[in-house]
Amino acid sequence: MTDARDIVTSVGELASEGTHDPGMPPAGIRRIPSGVDGLSTEHLIINMGPQHPSTHGVLRVIVEVDGEEVVAAESTLGYLHRGIEKLAETRRFDQLGTLMDRGDYVSGIHGEQAAALAVEKLMEIEVPSKARWIRSLMAELTRIASHLVWYGTFGLDTGAMGQFLYAMRDREAILDILEAVSGQRMMFNYVRPGGVVADLPVGIEAKIIAFCDGFDGYLEEHHALLGGNEIFQHRVKGVGVIDREMALAFGLSGANLRAAGVGFDVRRERPYDAYSELEFDVPIGTRGDAWDRYMVRMEEMRQSVRMVRQAIAGMPEGEHTAKVPKVIRVPAGEVYASVESSRGETAVHMVTDGGTSPVRYHYRGPSLFAVQLLEEILPGHLLADVVMMIGSLDIMLGEADR
Amino acid sequence: MLPDATVLNRILSDAGVTARVEETTLGIVAHVPCEMAVEALSALRGSDLDFHMLLDMLGADTGEGIEITYHLRSLSRDEDVFVKTEVAYDAALRSVWNLFPSALAPERETAELLGIKLDGHPNPKRLLTTDGVAALLRKSVAVRSAEEVRAR
Numbered sequence: 001m002t003d004a005r006d007i008v009t010s011v012g013e014l015a016s017e018g019t020h021d022p023g024m025p026p027a028g029i030r031r032i033p034s035g036v037d038g039l040s041t042e043h044l045i046i047n048m049g050p051q052h053p054s055t056h057g058v059l060r061v062i063v064e065v066d067g068e069e070v071v072a073a074e075s076t077l078g079y080l081h082r083g084i085e086k087l088a089e090t091r092r093f094d095q096l097g098t099l100m101d102r103g104d105y106v107s108g109i110h111g112e113q114a115a116a117l118a119v120e121k122l123m124e125i126e127v128p129s130k131a132r133w134i135r136s137l138m139a140e141l142t143r144i145a146s147h148l149v150w151y152g153t154f155g156l157d158t159g160a161m162g163q164f165l166y167a168m169r170d171r172e173a174i175l176d177i178l179e180a181v182s183g184q185r186m187m188f189n190y191v192r193p194g195g196v197v198a199d200l201p202v203g204i205e206a207k208i209i210a211f212c213d214g215f216d217g218y219l220e221e222h223h224a225l226l227g228g229n230e231i232f233q234h235r236v237k238g239v240g241v242i243d244r245e246m247a248l249a250f251g252l253s254g255a256n257l258r259a260a261g262v263g264f265d266v267r268r269e270r271p272y273d274a275y276s277e278l279e280f281d282v283p284i285g286t287r288g289d290a291w292d293r294y295m296v297r298m299e300e301m302r303q304s305v306r307m308v309r310q311a312i313a314g315m316p317e318g319e320h321t322a323k324v325p326k327v328i329r330v331p332a333g334e335v336y337a338s339v340e341s342s343r344g345e346t347a348v349h350m351v352t353d354g355g356t357s358p359v360r361y362h363y364r365g366p367s368l369f370a371v372q373l374l375e376e377i378l379p380g381h382l383l384a385d386v387v388m389m390i391g392s393l394d395i396m397l398g399e400a401d402r
Numbered sequence: 403m404l405p406d407a408t409v410l411n412r413i414l415s416d417a418g419v420t421a422r423v424e425e426t427t428l429g430i431v432a433h434v435p436c437e438m439a440v441e442a443l444s445a446l447r448g449s450d451l452d453f454h455m456l457l458d459m460l461g462a463d464t465g466e467g468i469e470i471t472y473h474l475r476s477l478s479r480d481e482d483v484f485v486k487t488e489v490a491y492d493a494a495l496r497s498v499w500n501l502f503p504s505a506l507a508p509e510r511e512t513a514e515l516l517g518i519k520l521d522g523h524p525n526p527k528r529l530l531t532t533d534g535v536a537a538l539l540r541k542s543v544a545v546r547s548a549e550e551v552r553a554r
Contacts, residue, residue: 077507078530085515086538090545122427248455248477251504264477270403333427336473336482349471351462360462360539372507401530 043071048386050079056153056390057397061374065383073378073386075371080401088361093119093328094192096361100348101187103363104399107146109138109178110341111363111399112191117272117337118348119193122330129274130318131195136274137311138181138190139339140304141208144215145174146342147301150394154294155226157391158235163226170218173211180204193328195321205312212305219305223298236290240377240389243288250376251369254344255300256393259285259292266340277314278307290392297394329356343367343394365399404430405451405481417445431484439487440496443472446483447501452476453483456502461512463541467491468516472498472505494519497526515539 049060058079064072084099091099096119100111113135120127152167175185180201182190190197226232242252247260257264265282267275283299285292332354338347344366351360370393378386407423407430414421414432419442422433434442446453453474462469472485489495495518499506510529513520517537520526536543546554 074525078528078532081530083538086543086545249503251456251458251502253457262477269480335427336429336484345457347458349458349460349473360460362458362460362462364458368507369504372504376503 046383050076056395059371059390059395059397059400061378061386061390063378063383063386068382068384070378070381070383070386073375075374077368077371077397077401080397082402084363084402085361088363089357089359092356093330093358094324096348096358097191098187098189100363101189102398103365103402104341104343104346104367104396105186106149106396107142107342108186108188109135109142109191110339110346112188113139113273113339114337114341114346114348116191116193117339118335118350119328119330121335121337122333122350122352123193123328125194125322125324127195127273127322128319129316130199131320131322132273133277133311133315134196134200134320135191136278137208137308137315138178138188138196139273140307140311141174141177143304143342144301144308145171145178147297147304148174150297150342150391151222151226151301154388154391154394155232157387158232160226160229160232163222166218166222166225170215170222173214177204177208177211180207192321192324194324195319197321199320200315205315208308208312212309215305219298219301227294227298233291235385235388236294236392238287238289238291239385240290240381240392241288242373242377246373246376247288250373252344252373253366253369254340254342254394255293255296256344256366256370258283259296260288261286266338266345270338272337272339274311278310280307290388293392293394327356329354330358338364341366343370343396343399346399363399363402365396365402367394367396367400370395371397371400403481405476405479405483409451410446410483413445413449413451414442417441419445428484429482431486433486436487436489436493439470439472439485440498440501442485443474443498443501446474446485451481451483452478453481454478456498456504457482459505459508459512461489461516461518461539463516463539464488465541467493468495468512468518470495470512489518491517494521496521497523499523 043064043066046063050058060076062074063070084103088099096115097112100115101108103111148167148171152164155163179185182188242260244260244262247257261284263282263284268282280303283296285296330352332352334351336349338345347364349362350358353359411423419434419438424431453476455475457475458473460471468489470487474483497509514528516539
């Protein structure tokens with residue numbers, strides 16, 4: 001007679017302990033036949049998404065559960081596929097930013113930066129220092145706005161509610177600033193090859209500083225409200241461990257990689273725009289669990305505020321864009337340009353032939369790599385932790401599907 | 403940031419791979435024959451250069467075939483290398499997932515969007531589009547369908 005505790009142990013053995021077994025496909029696609037344990041209970045297949053409030057976009061996860069425990073999971077993508085890479089082959093180089101905005105639509109500026117940097121690298125355009133500083137200023141404001149969406153919804157995923165409303169209050173303040181600068185709240189099309197499309201409006205510095213002064217205190221409150229909650233801590237501490245080896249094997253980047261203890265940040269290792277002149281710290285985690293990912297992102301917001309203040313204080317005088325021809329022709333070649341977006345290393349890998357459009361335009365979205373990790377990491381977790389895991393990885397499906 | 407081309411050449415030739423290493427606007431690029439791509443990636447992963455991370459993988463229709471680019475990164479040395487190989491239109495791409503699990507999704511995407519077969523992949527399904535959709539990133543596939551062009 002099988003003891004109930006033995007079943008729990010046998011399920012536990014399937015659990016991913018946060019280490020990747022080289023040479024084995026992800027646990028999620030090693031389909032386990034139903035009724036493998038002593039009691040011959042049937043496994044249940046549960047479909048989550050694509051229209052599920054906790055899948056952050058339109059992700060479909062098919063999970064096979066034994067009671068409450070996930071034994072296999074498969075993520076299905078493509079519900080947001082718009083063919084951005086194909087469309088880019090018919091766009092002019094100054095139009096690429098509009099496509100990038102619609103990829104990762106919560107941190108649009110970062111995508112635009114990657115597209116502009118790719119063109120500038122091949123054309124060897126010297127971007128004026130004011131343009132570089134404005135870009136970094138806008139990028140850090142966008143990072144806070146994006147992390148606030150993650151913070152609010154991650155709380156929702158773990159069963160909390162209040163923090164979402166406060167996060168949206170602060171995000172609105174940032175979107176108002178971004179709108180005053182670029183004319184748009186999300187689809188900016190503000191960063192163009194050679195610089196930015198317009199100079200900062202008069203008086204915006206005071207508004208940004210006023211936001212920073214308020215947000216310093218609000219950030220403490222945010223952390224106390226969610227991170228100080230014991231229920232939340234129980235949900236995330238020690239759960240969803242992604243160790244260094246696994247993070248590297250699955251190509252993670254950004255806060256997910258840094259939470260696993262790898263201190264790689266594109267802004268510091270491969271500085272672009274004004275980051276070589278800005279002072280900031282790169283927080284890293286030690287255990288790689290969901291709590292570490294939470295702490296890394298919270299600290300990143302604090303560092304972003306620090307950089308925004310520096311950018312306002314040190315904003316150089318001069319032109320906001322270099323002289324760029326109306327119709328941009330990029331010399332034939334191939335280029336890889338990456339930026340640190342809110343979700344990780346967002347990059348453009350572009351092939352050109354000397355014409356007015358790219359021949360091949362590839363958009364590397366960090367979320368695609370985070371999504372495929374779900375198949376490896378979910379087995380062994382409770383069903384209730386599936387939404388928590390998706391939330392802790394900060395996945396953006398617009399960028400995974402492109 | 404750029405690895406030493408002569409060291410790369412030595413590592414690849416020690417592994418029995420005939421490679422052409424050059425520096426382009428992209429960085430250091432190693433061109434290897436299609437049937438030796440897995441050996442080349444394996445040699446680079448195991449070498450002192452420590453290319454442990456497959457950052458990205460993409461395919462491009464060159465008009466003569468599909469050019470596959472693997473983007474490897476060594477975090478310990480902070481260096482990137484691009485390994486390129488040509489696959490014929492009707493040929494199959496050998497999966498490298500057991501060297502680099504991060505290739506699992508990009509390989510599925512490349513196979514479906516560029517219309518090539520995938521060999522040795524544990525889950526070789528379509529990733530982004532449904533059955534019956536053409537290989538969208540092939541140059542022979544127009545951005546607008548005939549119906550769309552008529553409607554304009």
